[in-house]
Amino acid sequence: MKDIIDKFNNYQPYINGYENMKRASVLIPLVKENGKYSILFELRSKKMRHQPGEISFPGGRIEENETPKEACIRETCEEIGTNEDNINIISPLDIYVSHANLIIHPYLGEIKDIRNLNINKDEVDHIFLVPIDYLINYDANIYTNDVKVVPNENFPYEKIPNKEKYEFAIGEYPVWFYEYKDYVIWGITARILENFLNFIKTN
Template sequence: MELEKLKTRLNNIGIVGEGLDLKSFAVTIPLVEEKGQWKILFQVRGKNLSQAGEVSLPGGRIEKGEKRKDAAIRETCEELLIDPSNIELIGQSDILVTQYGKIIYPFVIKILDKNKIGFSKDEVEEIFYVPIKFFIENEPKVMTVRVKTEPLEDFPYKLNVPASEYNWQEGRLNVYFYKYQNYIIWGLTAKIIYNFIQKIKNLGSEF
């Protein structure tokens, strides 16, 4: 084994499980500047979608062969009816791997012209904006749920793995909630926003 080649390979960090059972999604955290104040755009999911009526960020499934950032921008353009030229990519936030077999890649973008924003009525019920200052000044409420591991019926018991007697671990999962006016921002969306806010809290008063 050539150690120099191994070092190069190990520097290209991936995510365990990616490409196997994980479903890959890309979302954007859209920033809009209005009268000197930075805001985040959110959308309420359309009535014909799963989790209808819940608050979400623009985004969706990454198609085969598609780059993650391209998927995030494509989905955002489709849902907000804007042209890619109206988007400035700022950077990528932390990757989120869920206990539900999903991996989510959040990208921070700036929408250059707020007046050109619309929304697809097939996917979005409405859009609204929340000042970043709100998230900086208001910690989310945190509720804890129990996560239990149970082997399925096709578990390979014939391999003499003592699964039936094994003490499978239980875990706890924090679920975040923000209440802004009449909107509840929670679940994975709130977790992505909470993580983003932790990154920018010390950047100064411009937010």
Template sequence: MKQYLDIISKLENTTPNTSGVNRTASILIPLIERNGEIHILYERRALHLNSQPGEICFPGGKIESLEKSCETALRETCEELNLEDSEVTLIGRLDSILTSFDMIIHCYIGKISRSFESIQFSKSEVDSIFTVPLSVLRTLPPKIYHVKTKMELPADFPFSNIPNGKDYNFRNTVYPIVFYYYDHYIIWGLTARMTKNFIDMINDIEF
């Protein structure tokens, strides 16, 4: 039947995504050597930005059309830290994170070969940069707060059409919000969650 051919054609020209996800992004957790130790490099977002000004983050951004998620992480890192492609080496990947605001963030790990002191970051995007030794993060317990999300149903919701009506057992989700406190820096939210995921992964490595 022609309809089957039309369905097949539609499927062949559709790029699948996770249902309900409206945006995709990639970040890179940059590793850099300082004083004989491996550090994680963090950025503080420029104060004039409309979105999350002054917050601590990793380099990253929206995945552009026809771009692989790993390419986004590398491109954004080079743009924000003014690095050459050859100065950032991708060394691995963590679990992606599905946020509470309909975005998937792909998390990569990369090594920066330029010295920290010679990084001239892009002031249009970054206010400042700093690093934290892995040896410190491994012994720095994060504070984790578990936030429950609750469904708010409209007044005209058709309760009579579902089992148990208004007593239906809608499931709530629990969303972790993570904080790290280091020196005078507060690393929190998704950046802290990604940091924790990475530290948990390498926790059995001797430093």
């Protein structure tokens, strides 16, 4: 028992199975203009291999030996062309785990000055701002999809109750859509945004 207790000394629980999942970190960047706050979004470059031309928050992969917060700051600096002194991290937000084996650590922060950004055009086509008041009052459309288990052809049905008749639970995957001018914010970005806005509304 002592050996077990010693192993769990200073143990920090995380997400079961994270070792085999992709991990990323993003920033919800607040920007103050004319006395009011907006959220900064990126339109991803059409040169990108993944999600070209889609809207996202600054962020990306968490490198080995890097904390989620460090990754958030590094990726933001690389993508919008700023420095760490121009970013004020306010708080971590709820961790998001997708059905596609992806863990995302979102952070809320402030970009103090956006006048001298040097956008990385290889990754970001351009940035744009959406007023927080607009987003808080926006009635987002939600579309709920089913998430089903599709057993592998070699799945050992003979080892479980009811064999081939076993019914795997069906999950739900809601997708939010926010529209602003000619922009459509959806997918994981909209889900992280919705989580933040819901916290603001209820606290």
